[in-house]
Amino acid sequence: LAKTTQPISMDSYEGQEVNITCSHNNIATNDYITWYQQFPSQGPRFIIQGYKTKVTNEVASLFIPADRKSSTLSLPRVSLSDTAVYYCLVGEGYTGRRALTFGSGTRLQVQP
């Protein structure tokens, strides 16, 4: 499974855009990139998944360059409630049969 590297922590202020970049140099051809969010005392929650270029949903955008060796999760206009740990995962996509493998995650702290 491809290893991921992401910053341990990030700080931001309310209303700002936050970009969290994840490196995955050994990503395989069939691998998808998935991001999860985890609040304290809760299980991780799916945010977004993509294979290449750009994916956008109501929560975030995911930017993936052509070489797919990195990806950037973009959270527009963060609020205090976006304070959480964000995990970047690389592996089988929607129809995969293996469990997801979690890296260390990025702890985002949003200040007022």
Added chain:
Amino acid sequence: SAVISQKPSRDICQRGTSLTIQCQVDSQVTMMFWYRQQPGQSLTLIATANQGSEATYESGFVIDKFPISRPNLTFSTLTVSNMSPEDSSIYLCSVRGNQETQYFGPGTRLLVL
């Protein structure tokens, strides 16, 4: 999406005892997973539990310590046996639908004294 519940939500146990954690899903799913999350750490996969077959354990986890049952497509249990303080963690159940990514339960917070 799938709605997952876990029981108990938290417990405090004495060393040497065992605790069984239940995971209930609101729909039938083929693949269920159990993870452990130690304080301040990321999630570590314990085992994969598929209905009709024995659970598959990851390196470092054994059936004698973490026996798993999967009696049907909506339910699973994980037992933490002969507990020690090092077993103090959050234990999370996760499921995967046929066409969807993984969903996680709220977790069971375990403290072993």
